Amino acid sequence: MSKLKITETALRDGHQSLIATRLKTEEILPILEKMDEAGYHSLEVWGGATFDACIRFLNEDPWARLREIRKRVRNTKLQMLLRGQNLLGYRHYGDDVVEKFVEKSIENGIDIIRIFDALNDYRNIKTSVEATRKYGGHAQICIAYTTSEVHTVDYYVEKVREIDAMGADSICIKDMAGILMPNVAYELIKRMKEVTELPIELHTHCTSGIADMLYMKAVEAGVDIIDTGISPFSGGTAQPATEVFAETFRGHERDPELDMDILAEIADYFKPIKEKYRAEGILNPKVMDTEPKTLKYQVPGGMLSNLLSQLEGQGAADKYEDVLNEIPRVRKDLGYPPLVTPLSQMVGTQSVFNVLTGGRYKVVPKEIKDYVMGMYGQSPAPVDEEIKKIIIGDETPITHRPADDIEPEFDRLAAEIGDLAKSEEDVLMYALFPENAKKFLENRGKPQVEEVEEYHINLVI
Amino acid sequence: MSKLKITETALRDGHQSLIATRLKTEEILPILEKMDEAGYHSLEVWGGATFDACIRFLNEDPWARLREIRKRVRNTKLQMLLRGQNLLGYRHYGDDVVEKFVEKSIENGIDIIRIFDALNDYRNIKTSVEATRKYGGHAQICIAYTTSEVHTVDYYVEKVREIDAMGADSICIKDMAGILMPNVAYELIKRMKEVTELPIELHTHCTSGIADMLYMKAVEAGVDIIDTGISPFSGGTAQPATEVFAETFRGHERDPELDMDILAEIADYFKPIKEKYRAEGILNPKVMDTEPKTLKYQVPGGMLSNLLSQLEGQGAADKYEDVLNEIPRVRKDLGYPPLVTPLSQMVGTQSVFNVLTGGRYKVVPKEIKDYVMGMYGQSPAPVDEEIKKIIIGDETPITHRPADDIEPEFDRLAAEIGDLAKSEEDVLMYALFPENAKKFLENRGKPQVEEVEEYHINLVI
Ligand SMILES: [Co+2]
Numbered sequence: 001m002s003k004l005k006i007t008e009t010a011l012r013d014g015h016q017s018l019i020a021t022r023l024k025t026e027e028i029l030p031i032l033e034k035m036d037e038a039g040y041h042s043l044e045v046w047g048g049a050t051f052d053a054c055i056r057f058l059n060e061d062p063w064a065r066l067r068e069i070r071k072r073v074r075n076t077k078l079q080m081l082l083r084g085q086n087l088l089g090y091r092h093y094g095d096d097v098v099e100k101f102v103e104k105s106i107e108n109g110i111d112i113i114r115i116f117d118a119l120n121d122y123r124n125i126k127t128s129v130e131a132t133r134k135y136g137g138h139a140q141i142c143i144a145y146t147t148s149e150v151h152t153v154d155y156y157v158e159k160v161r162e163i164d165a166m167g168a169d170s171i172c173i174k175d176m177a178g179i180l181m182p183n184v185a186y187e188l189i190k191r192m193k194e195v196t197e198l199p200i201e202l203h204t205h206c207t208s209g210i211a212d213m214l215y216m217k218a219v220e221a222g223v224d225i226i227d228t229g230i231s232p233f234s235g236g237t238a239q240p241a242t243e244v245f246a247e248t249f250r251g252h253e254r255d256p257e258l259d260m261d262i263l264a265e266i267a268d269y270f271k272p273i274k275e276k277y278r279a280e281g282i283l284n285p286k287v288m289d290t291e292p293k294t295l296k297y298q299v300p301g302g303m304l305s306n307l308l309s310q311l312e313g314q315g316a317a318d319k320y321e322d323v324l325n326e327i328p329r330v331r332k333d334l335g336y337p338p339l340v341t342p343l344s345q346m347v348g349t350q351s352v353f354n355v356l357t358g359g360r361y362k363v364v365p366k367e368i369k370d371y372v373m374g375m376y377g378q379s380p381a382p383v384d385e386e387i388k389k390i391i392i393g394d395e396t397p398i399t400h401r402p403a404d405d406i407e408p409e410f411d412r413l414a415a416e417i418g419d420l421a422k423s424e425e426d427v428l429m430y431a432l433f434p435e436n437a438k439k440f441l442e443n444r445g446k447p448q449v450e451e452v453e454e455y456h457i458n459l460v461i
Numbered sequence: 462m463s464k465l466k467i468t469e470t471a472l473r474d475g476h477q478s479l480i481a482t483r484l485k486t487e488e489i490l491p492i493l494e495k496m497d498e499a500g501y502h503s504l505e506v507w508g509g510a511t512f513d514a515c516i517r518f519l520n521e522d523p524w525a526r527l528r529e530i531r532k533r534v535r536n537t538k539l540q541m542l543l544r545g546q547n548l549l550g551y552r553h554y555g556d557d558v559v560e561k562f563v564e565k566s567i568e569n570g571i572d573i574i575r576i577f578d579a580l581n582d583y584r585n586i587k588t589s590v591e592a593t594r595k596y597g598g599h600a601q602i603c604i605a606y607t608t609s610e611v612h613t614v615d616y617y618v619e620k621v622r623e624i625d626a627m628g629a630d631s632i633c634i635k636d637m638a639g640i641l642m643p644n645v646a647y648e649l650i651k652r653m654k655e656v657t658e659l660p661i662e663l664h665t666h667c668t669s670g671i672a673d674m675l676y677m678k679a680v681e682a683g684v685d686i687i688d689t690g691i692s693p694f695s696g697g698t699a700q701p702a703t704e705v706f707a708e709t710f711r712g713h714e715r716d717p718e719l720d721m722d723i724l725a726e727i728a729d730y731f732k733p734i735k736e737k738y739r740a741e742g743i744l745n746p747k748v749m750d751t752e753p754k755t756l757k758y759q760v761p762g763g764m765l766s767n768l769l770s771q772l773e774g775q776g777a778a779d780k781y782e783d784v785l786n787e788i789p790r791v792r793k794d795l796g797y798p799p800l801v802t803p804l805s806q807m808v809g810t811q812s813v814f815n816v817l818t819g820g821r822y823k824v825v826p827k828e829i830k831d832y833v834m835g836m837y838g839q840s841p842a843p844v845d846e847e848i849k850k851i852i853i854g855d856e857t858p859i860t861h862r863p864a865d866d867i868e869p870e871f872d873r874l875a876a877e878i879g880d881l882a883k884s885e886e887d888v889l890m891y892a893l894f895p896e897n898a899k900k901f902l903e904n905r906g907k908p909q910v911e912e913v914e915e916y917h918i919n920l921v922i
């Protein structure tokens with residue numbers, strides 16, 4: 001078997017998961033030449049929540065960050081995460097915006113675009129996959145992993161065939177909730193390898209405590225690439241530690257051949273940065289805790305804690321177990337949507353409503369109506385007919401690709417933002433996050449208003 | 462293969478590793494009946510640092526804690542950790558004290574005594590093993606795991622034969638530093654199984670990030686028992702999470718058959734307790750971090766951070782790498798002692814001296830002299846002849862069992878403490894921790910002096 005490849009996640013998912021995506025470009029740049037020498041397959045550095053966080057919290061141009069990173073990383077591939085037709089934003093965008101965004105991502109330095117759709121409805125990623133290939137990028141298509149009656153190994157193998165047919169360059173099993181069990185992964189990867197030549201990458205989170213064992217069995221099954229984070233940005237809600245896998249497989253046939261001395265230097269670089277965010281309270285110590293209830297309820301850790309605080313806010317904490325038992329029923333009603341943003345929030349809210357309002361589907365949020373109307377794409381299994389009737393009455397759901405209903409919109413958006421945009425990248429920023437991008441572009445170049453410093457005085461009497 | 466057994470460590474190693482052994486008896490008792498129903502093989506509840514912590518920090522009688530635990534745990538075995546001739550204290554004790562301590566531990570409720578010697582010199586555990594058997598306990602003998610030229614799989618297999626010959630009831634591979642690599646464990650356990658019928662238990666710590674994979678490969682190799690902690694007292698410097706292994710092997714041939722609902726209840730019980738200790742600062746968030754440097758340098762994580770702060774204290778932090786490189790040389794000179802308390806501190810200090818004093822072994826602490834004199838037992842390999850000459854000159858090391866030089870001392874200690882001791886248990890408390898036991902016994906029954914409450918005022922100006 002070939003050498004195991006490693007995607008380093010510290011610069012995207014690592015800090016997104018542990019410190020709310022707050023890593024600054026000035027904290028990233030000084031270590032990049034070193035990271036470029038470590039022997040990584042790729043560095044995940046962009047996409048996901050980083051774009052939004054740059055504009056919203058850091059007063060940084062995300063495009064400029066990408067260009068600065070690319071300047072310093074000459075040998076290692078740069079990778080990003082893209083939510084298909086949603087790009088990095090919160091709605092479906094027009095195909096012209098999607099294509100332009102992909103073009104500009106590649107032009108500014110990205111090599112590999114990891115593309116996923118929450119429902120695994122690949123019509124929602126078609127445009128971004130095609131654009132990636134058109135502009136010379138590597139298109140990695142995700143299987144968003146979940147468990148249900150219909151989400152069998154056979155189901156996923158069928159998805160692999162779809163991915164192959166779309167012309168992907170590689171496949172990612174995206175276990176965003178950390179619920180893929182090691183033995184299931186072993187079988188899944190073995191089966192996938194029987195039907196595809198494409199490299200298979202595995203992505204998980206440590207939240208439930210299963211991640212290291214998952215990677216071990218995946219490597220034994222022949223997975224090509226795993227996602228890990230350098231130790232200070234590993235564990236907890238983030239990925240397993242890079243050094244651990246470099247050491248575990250050192251000298252074995254799958255040896256990833258990472259440079260242990262360089263990994264130690266990278267870890268030493270990030271340690272004080274992590275300590276700073278810990279001291280500032282941005283690294284909440286709870287994110288490092290193991291939450292195996294995720295395995296028991298098949299519900300992501302973050303969703304569990306959100307539900308509990310939602311219920312507590314309404315003085316209904318005693319209904320927690322009822323809601324946890326309602327979730328699988330709602331999932332079944334809705335055709336087993338994977339519990340990933342935004343579907344996890346939608347299913348969670350509907351479950352709370354079903355328990356608290358004294359009747360199932362007496363109250364239905366607009367998002368669930370849109371979902372049943374097919375506006376998010378096709379559900380993994382059909383929505384239950386009776387429930388559908390309750391939710392949308394006699395209306396007929398759409399069966400075409402949701403983005404087919406969206407007119408081209410780049411030119412309109414460019415006109416809207418006008419002179420504030422100095423480049424197509426600026427227009428795209430505005431397309432994704434209209435309010436915050438506008439604020440960012442208006443203030444660009446102006447001297448930063450100094451925040452008034454707060455003096456904390458800790459008196460012990 | 463038989464069902465995998467689980468030793469739950471939360472009530473000893475879990476809180477010892479994460480919150481400095483501060484769990485109070487009143488926090489332990491309410492959940493014990495529940496823990497008794499979970500399906501554990503054993504609960505580790507006593508020994509290690511818990512005895513000392515009860516007297517020193519909690520104003521609790523450790524013997525009373527044990528009796529209260531035993532009352533509530535009717536079906537599950539109770540387990541403790543004992544440092545051979547050191548018992549739970551800091552010196553070698555007379556054989557009569559050792560025997561009495563073991564007798565009273567079993568009489569007060571212990572079923573399984575895990576016994577270890579830092580050097581794996583089993584003459585140092587002979588008395589405690591024999592006493593355990595004499596008083597009807599289960600004697601588990603440890604292999605303290607370390608790496609070196611002499612610590613080969615063959616070396617450990619030879620240790621297994623010794624353990625077998627001593628009449629042990631089971632064997633524990635004690636990987637206190639978290640450096641046992643998964644593939645090494647696989648081979649080691651397979652080889653051990655060829656030469657012994659005794660059940661094999663594996664104990665590790667998550668510090669280096671390797672623990673879950675270690676357990677997975679150990680289970681595949683046929684290990685009988687693994688040590689895990691319920692999730693709130695798992696991970697970091699403690700053991701892997703119990704629930705994770707219960708879920709991972711559910712439905713497999715090695716299914717530990719733990720009750721997942723009960724495990725969830727136990728976790729829910731301990732969560733707010735953990736939060737309390739976190740809020741009080743007793744749970745240092747850093748203990749949850751992964752420190753893979755342990756794997757690179759084969760030096761326990763705690764020792765790494767101690768060394769660094771020791772050097773920083775002397776303005777010599779720039780010598781850190783030199784000291785890390787000196788440690789393996791010192792270990793070689795001294796016949797490869799395992800880096801476990803107190804040997805880790807001794808080797809660390811000697812390495813610092815060798816680097817900072819401008820000459821190797823120019824300064825030698827008394828403990829190292831004693832070690833070379835054979836006062837700690839036999840080193841795994843002989844001490845280097847030249848180094849020996851430098852350290853002890855023409856003196857001749859002892860070759861007999863160190864405790865052979867200790868007279869019986871129980872009666873003398875009983876006379877010393879006099880009427881303050883109301884039982885043999887009290888005398889043993891005094892034997893182990895003379896100063897703190899005396900204070901504890903003097904204040905027993907007196908009303909507790911209320912600590913003056915501190916008012917913390919946090920002003921933000
Ligand atoms: Co992720």
Ligand SMILES: [Co+2]
Nearest residue numbers: 474637664665
């Ligand atoms: Co331990």
